[in-house]
Amino acid sequence: AIYRGRCHQTCDRCGLYYRCSTSFPYAHPLSVHLQVPLIARAVGDRGLVSQLLGPKFGAFLVCGSLGGKSIPGLAPLVSIKQVYKLEYVNANTKVFGVISNPVGHSKGPVLHNPAFRHTGYNGIYVPMLVDDIKEFFRVYSCTDFAGFSVGIPHKEAAIGCCDEVHPLAKSIGAVNTIVRRPTDGKLVGYNTDCEACITAIEDALRERRIANGEASHTSPLYGKVFVLVGAGGAGRAMAFGAKSRGAQVVIFNRNYERAKALAQAVSGKALPYECLDKFCPENGMILANASAVGMQPNINQTPVSKEALGAYELVFDAVYTPRNTRLLQEAAEAGAIVVSGVEMFIRQALGQFKLFTDGLAPGDFMRQIVLEQF
Ligand SMILES: NC(=O)c1ccc[n+]([C@@H]2O[C@H](COP(=O)([O-])OP(=O)(O)OC[C@H]3O[C@@H](n4cnc5c(N)ncnc54)[C@H](OP(=O)(O)O)[C@@H]3O)[C@@H](O)[C@H]2O)c1
Structure with a gap:
């Protein structure tokens, strides 16, 4: 029937x-x-x-x-x-998923499902197209729904849906991972984006420093001008991460009020979006795109003109669909170190997997899947 x-x-x-x-x-x-x-x-x-x-x-x-x-x-x-x-999949399978809108671009299912099986964990990870996150958690209250990745545009609203929020996520004001605590069923929110993007940028800079014989114990971001495009969930994570490493954070966002609020929270500076291409107080700056500009299907868009990219030592793009965005292609042509959103994706997913399963994530296995399939 x-x-x-x-x-x-x-x-x-x-x-x-x-x-x-x-x-x-x-x-x-x-x-x-x-x-x-x-x-x-x-x-x-x-x-x-x-x-x-x-x-x-x-x-x-x-x-x-x-x-x-x-x-x-x-x-x-x-x-x-x-x-x-x-x-x-059987009655004992724990359900995980990505809550997002749109959700079709998410690579979470192709990464987490094989990782569950690789580690022998009885779990499934599914895409969940969600319009209203509060309503979603009201309806999906069953303990079988054990954990969630949070995507566009719910990362900030997700804070209000959690019973407890990790201090880092609370200060960032965005949650990208929610775990239903098995002991009492409470929803606990985390942010794995912050360390994922900042360590990806640091490792790429350190590699260059080591190659030049300039190894140092302090963060290579210390004292750098960190130009951030975007002030949504991912942008907030990057702004707090860059600040924690001693960088000077300068924020450009389409919605200027949002940029100003974030700049205030990280003792940084906000400038109007239209000034981004002309901003060049010094050479060797770091550029991080945390806006959705350049994401599929708008792959011909880029937040910064090619001519302006010469001022940056490293360009990072949080967008990971496509893997090699127009911004990254043009930054490489301009001679910058480029770091793809895929690297951030791998690292934040490893963090999520650890939280989901309360165990170690199979790092090499998950990295291999991402590099083969994305
Ligand atoms: N690699 C990873 O692991 C990873 C992790 C998280 C996010 N991301 C990516 O990062 C991007 C942002 O995600 P999010 O979670 O921060 O989303 P979000 O909270 O919805 O924020 C979206 C951001 O993009 C800006 N934006 C959207 N459309 C724009 C346009 N046409 N022109 C200029 N700015 C525009 C928004 O500006 P307004 O404030 O003006 O609306 C806002 O700053 C997405 O592409 C997402 O896939 C990647």
Whole structure:
């Protein structure tokens, strides 16, 4: 039987979350009294999670699309078999996911699912297209939903959804990881973006220093002008990280008020977005793009003109889809050290995996997947 219900309630038996109109109350009694097995599946992009979690909640059948093509609400058969491996999902499987909007670009599933299996952890990691994060956590209160990556645009609002927030995440004002504590079910928020991007930049600078025979114990960011584009969740993490290393943080953001508020929080400086290309107080600065400019599908966009890139020793781009953004290509042509958002992605994912599983992340394995597949 195929029932195309459109509701906004949760089934406490199957854990599925139905959004839209009101037919769920009719579907639920139907499933209770039905003499034959019934698979309920939400459709569209928001319904994908119901398809992928079917086996956890007792479904004996899962559908996938053919030809590697993703259809809204239906994952390609090839990823059901190779990424999610739904044949291993059972009632004890812990559910993790990325809460974001949009969510289709996230590489989390292709990284975390194989890492779960590599370490023998019974978990699944799914994309969760979420509009309203508060409503999401109200509905997904079941302890089986054990942990979440938080993406665009929810990182700041996620703080208000947590019962406890790690001090670093609290000072940053953004959470990118939420773990449901097994002992009491409380939601605890963390930020793994901050150390991920700052250590990626530091390691690249140190490599250059060592090659030049200039090794030092202090952070290579100490005293540097750190030009930050973007003041959203990722931008806040970078601003606090750069400040913690003694850099002078200068922030440019499309929304100037947001830049000013962040600059004040890190004792930095905010300048109007239009001045970014002309900003050149010295050579050898660090540029970090934490805005969504250049992200798929807008891959021809770049936040800084090629001509202005000569002033930077290192250019980092948080955008990781595509891996080699226009900004990074032009920065390399201008002679800068370039650090891809993929490096940050690997490091923040390792941090998340440790928090999710309360154990060590398989670093080499996860790095290999990212470098092979992204
Ligand atoms: N590599 C990684 O591991 C990693 C981790 C986190 C994030 N990221 C990437 O970092 C980027 C930002 O993520 P987020 O979580 O910080 O998102 P967010 O909180 O939604 O912030 C988005 C930022 O991008 C700016 N922005 C968006 N569209 C713009 C446009 N057309 N022109 C100028 N500025 C624009 C926003 O400026 P306004 O304030 O003016 O709106 C804001 O500063 C995304 O591309 C994301 O994929 C990568």
